Amino acid sequence: MAKKTERGAAPAYRRRKEHRPDEIIAAGLEEFYEHGFSGARLDRIAQSAGISRATLYLYFENKEALFAAVADHAIGTFIDSQAHELTSVEGSTRDLIERMVRTFYREIVSHKSSAILRILISEGERYPTLVERYHRIIMTRGRQTLRAILDRGIARGEIRPGPAAKFEEIIPAPAMFYLIVHMVFGAHQQIDADVFLEAHLDLLFNGLLTPEARDTT
Amino acid sequence: MAKKTERGAAPAYRRRKEHRPDEIIAAGLEEFYEHGFSGARLDRIAQSAGISRATLYLYFENKEALFAAVADHAIGTFIDSQAHELTSVEGSTRDLIERMVRTFYREIVSHKSSAILRILISEGERYPTLVERYHRIIMTRGRQTLRAILDRGIARGEIRPGPAAKFEEIIPAPAMFYLIVHMVFGAHQQIDADVFLEAHLDLLFNGLLTPEARDTT
Amino acid sequence: MAKKTERGAAPAYRRRKEHRPDEIIAAGLEEFYEHGFSGARLDRIAQSAGISRATLYLYFENKEALFAAVADHAIGTFIDSQAHELTSVEGSTRDLIERMVRTFYREIVSHKSSAILRILISEGERYPTLVERYHRIIMTRGRQTLRAILDRGIARGEIRPGPAAKFEEIIPAPAMFYLIVHMVFGAHQQIDADVFLEAHLDLLFNGLLTPEARDTT
Amino acid sequence: MAKKTERGAAPAYRRRKEHRPDEIIAAGLEEFYEHGFSGARLDRIAQSAGISRATLYLYFENKEALFAAVADHAIGTFIDSQAHELTSVEGSTRDLIERMVRTFYREIVSHKSSAILRILISEGERYPTLVERYHRIIMTRGRQTLRAILDRGIARGEIRPGPAAKFEEIIPAPAMFYLIVHMVFGAHQQIDADVFLEAHLDLLFNGLLTPEARDTT
DNA sequence: CATGAATGAGTCTTCATTCAT
DNA sequence: GATGAATGAAGACTCATTCAT
The missing domain is CATH 1.10.10.60 (Homeodomain-like)
Incomplete structure (x- = not known):
């Protein structure tokens, strides 16, 4: 206060x-x-x-201009922070994914990206321009890298082709849950970031079901 | 007169x-x-x-009271709609999970739950009571069912114990991504709900990596 | 105050x-x-x-709308007050002129028309619409009547053709002096309206009318 | 420092x-x-x-002081420009009147005097001092000259005694109409200054002068 | 001398809220 | 019950004015 x-x-x-x-x-x-x-x-x-x-x-100039500047700045910061992570697509697919996801969480935990997200969620409807810019910049760029990793993984036989691999966003998707819960219920329920991250990675790497259970329709 | x-x-x-x-x-x-x-x-x-x-x-009485009523009503509606899905925990774990996840998406697509979420995200900080009630009712209750399914699955050898299985929220987590993207970028990027749902399920059931790739550290 | x-x-x-x-x-x-x-x-x-x-x-709706309403009302009032004076163009030219001029002074002395004028002078540049409407309504309409009187007077041999008779506004023109002086210096110099009016008429009668027409009371 | x-x-x-x-x-x-x-x-x-x-x-010192200076300067300029026209009262009355009126129009057309007038009209109420000074300086001084011309004309039999000749301001009065119309409606109605001036003089000559004095060019 | 930077004192405008009917 | 009318309180924005350099 x-x-x-x-x-x-x-x-x-x-x-x-x-x-x-x-x-x-x-x-x-x-x-x-x-x-x-x-x-x-x-x-x-x-x-x-x-x-x-x-x-x-x-x-x-006015409140709106200030808001735009704030949003711009936040987005800019986010982009910058991601930029140097996306450079090389080398090494095992497993490593690549792990590195990307870890980067993601590191960013998410930072105040900035929650702020952007909350603003987008709250005011997006009123600022289509803002939404559009954010979408173009962030979503598109991030997706390309993910897609590249997945395609390469499939080609190298490291990734099982299938519905999941068709949707590159599936990789970071679970993190959104953490972000939202953290943002909304942060005061009431402290999710342990590390534990959640491990669960996320584990899910990505291994899946949930045992081979036997999978075929039990 | x-x-x-x-x-x-x-x-x-x-x-x-x-x-x-x-x-x-x-x-x-x-x-x-x-x-x-x-x-x-x-x-x-x-x-x-x-x-x-x-x-x-x-x-x-005033704007705030109306807001409270609106929020209450929305939450109540949400609870009701979920209530009858959680009754029996029977059948294969795979089926149980699939049913829960599908229910989730059905709800998410409905306007109501987006509304609650947006309100919680936007105004949560100002209405701790609201947040707390929502948290107690929804989060807690939902989690218990998920936990039960997982524990039963592990006991039945259908679920591989591991970091992922320790975190029951991991099951619905990816859906949050869909919800947020849909809510914020709906106008710019139409995610196909069905395809995303399939990817989500595929991830849950099988995981991403092939058995060979998993061990390639 | x-x-x-x-x-x-x-x-x-x-x-x-x-x-x-x-x-x-x-x-x-x-x-x-x-x-x-x-x-x-x-x-x-x-x-x-x-x-x-x-x-x-x-x-x-806002200050400007109020201003527009005020201006409209003032103009409307002015128009209405003049309307019933312009009906019949009958009788001697001398009489017609005298009646018009006297009407003019009666109006001028009223608060309303000074108000319009002051507003037009002060704010005209900023409200071209207002100026244009006022111009179209007032100036044009008044001139037509004056022109008619002059033409008829010339045709009847009551008005001496010449530069003055070519400019219908010359009839009310001197009154503007009274109006302005009254408005600006009212507090410092009280022009006697009656005396000024007599001077004005005297100037018009001798300046415009033919010797014969002058004495036709 | x-x-x-x-x-x-x-x-x-x-x-x-x-x-x-x-x-x-x-x-x-x-x-x-x-x-x-x-x-x-x-x-x-x-x-x-x-x-x-x-x-x-x-x-x-502040806005008001600047305004005062501006007003003073404008008035001063006006005075100066008139000063050298009023020196000698010689020649025929007709000539004198014509010269004064022509000077008047020349001044009026210049931006300056409109400016003073507009300011006096707009802000006079708020600056009694300004009004008073202007009144004392301009009105009084100008009137004296006009009075002198008229009295001399009557004495010389060039001006017809009567109501009009009693009011020295009647000489420049019609010009005020031109000034105001020009100022307010300038954009919508271009009064031809020369034509108006001729009408003004024609009215004065016939309205004020005795038949004999009229033709003495 | 000159000015970039900063601000207090308004001014218009909006909006949740209250009454009298 | 319902509402048209009215308003106090507050917020965005402006502008004349003042400093420190």
Whole structure:
């Protein structure tokens, strides 16, 4: 509740056009994340950023522009963080998948991506542009890498062709559950990230059923 | 002047009075779903329900009370729809799992559960009570059934013990991906529900890797 | 300064959708007249009209719409007040001119037309639509009557053809001086309306009429 | 720290400093003319003058002071431009009148005097001082000259005594019509200045002068 | 001298909520 | 019961004005 940055007797008159936008965006992310677009108060954002309400308007044209900047920044951060993981598709398929999934969880746990997701879920309907950009950038790019891994795995005989392998998103899919539960019920139920991750990998690698049980129709 | 009620005459056309709250709640669900709490306009809800704004206050104390009623109703509906699926734990484990998962998708595709989820995600932070109730009722109950199925499967030798089987939520987890993508990117990317469901089941039943590939570390 | 209508312990809750708009428009005319568009405060208008600021929005979409309504009303009033003067073009030219000019002064002295004029002068540049409507309605209509009188006068030998008679607006033109001086310097220099009117008529009679027509009372 | 003034060094490129106020005033006249006092933006004025908003405050204490300066300047300019026309009252009355009226139109057409007038009309109520000064300076001075011409004309038998000759302002009065119409409806109705001027003179000559005086060119 | 940066004091506008009928 | 009318409270946004450099 008292999240106001509290810089402790701030030196009244700071001038630093350089860092302001970042500070505002950080404060904005927090606020939009917690209250959604309509619920967000420029008042609080300004206060968190340690500036006056009017000063916001020196950096962003209006609430919507600020929101767009926040969303952009969050997405950008996400992309950057993923970028260097996707470089080489080498080694065993098992390793590749494991590395990707682990990266995923590392990102998910970070505040940022939950924030993006929550914002997209809450305000998406109102900001088709935002949704579209996010979709184009994230979804498409991630999928291509996954597809490549799967195809290569099938070609190398490491992956069993079948319905699952047709859907590249199936690889990260279970993680979404963790993300949502963490986001919504975080206060009530702490899912152990490591345990969940192991379960996820185990599912991916081995499947659930024993060979015998599979054929028991 | 104020004799409009016509209490002595023929009441004939009075018949929807008891249904009013339902209509309001339905309209409210739609509105809260689309705009979140702060973004929702009592105006629009009233209009959708075919009544005047002031009339809302005859049924609900204020916006928050209406929201609570909407959320309650949605959760209640969800619970009811699941209740009769969980009765008997009989037959092969494979069948049990398949039935549960299919039920899940059927529910997910229905508007209602997306609505709850979106509301929980958007407004959860502000309504801990809501979150807590939902968590207690849904999560807990659902998990117990899943756990039972898994334990029974392991006992019957149909399920391979391991990290995945330790986490009962792993069963429905991938569906969350579908739900979120559908909700957020529905307009931009139509995931084929059937294909995704097959992939989900395939993953659960067989796993991704071939036996040979699994051991190739 | 304390022009607030002061209705003396108003009966708090009056409901009368009928008269409200008129009261608001009256208050608006006063306010826009005195302060121009940007200078006008909805606050004051509401107070003058004896309602709350929010209530304004029940009747007018926004400040601009209110302004448009005020302007429309003022113009409408002006038109109506002139309409019944222009009916018959009969009698001696001298009489016709005298009647028109006297009507003019009567109108000019009324608050309304100064108000329109001031608003047009102050805000015209910003509201081309308003200017255009006013121009089309007022200027055009008045001119036609004047032209008719002059043409008829020339045909009847009562008006000396010449540069002056070619410009119908020359008839009311001097009155504009009175209007402006009255409006701007009213507080410092009280022009005697009657004396000015006599001078105006004297100038017109001698300047326009033929010697014979002058004495035809 | 505050030694920037560099009083000893080479001032070389300092040369417009004294002109700054003039540029600001010019920009201000334009802005106040177009938008009125409340509508005027210091922002735009500064930009027009090619300086920063803060710099305005080096020359003028605040918006009102700037406005006063603008008004003063405009009035001053007007006075100067008239001054040298009023020197000698010699020649035929007809000539005198014609010269005065022509001067009037020449001034009127110039942007400046419209500007003053618009400002007086729009903001006069709020700046009684301004109005008073303008009134004292302009109205009074102009009237004296006109009075002198009329009295001399009557004495010389060139002007017909009568109601019109009692009111010296009747001479320039019609021009006010032109000015206002030009200012307000300029975009919609182009009054031909020359034609209007001829009509004005024709009316004055025939309305004021005795038959004999009329033809004395 | 000049100005970029910052802000307090408004101003319009919206909206949940309350009454009188 | 139902509602048209009204409004207080609050929020986004603007702008004249002030500093520190």
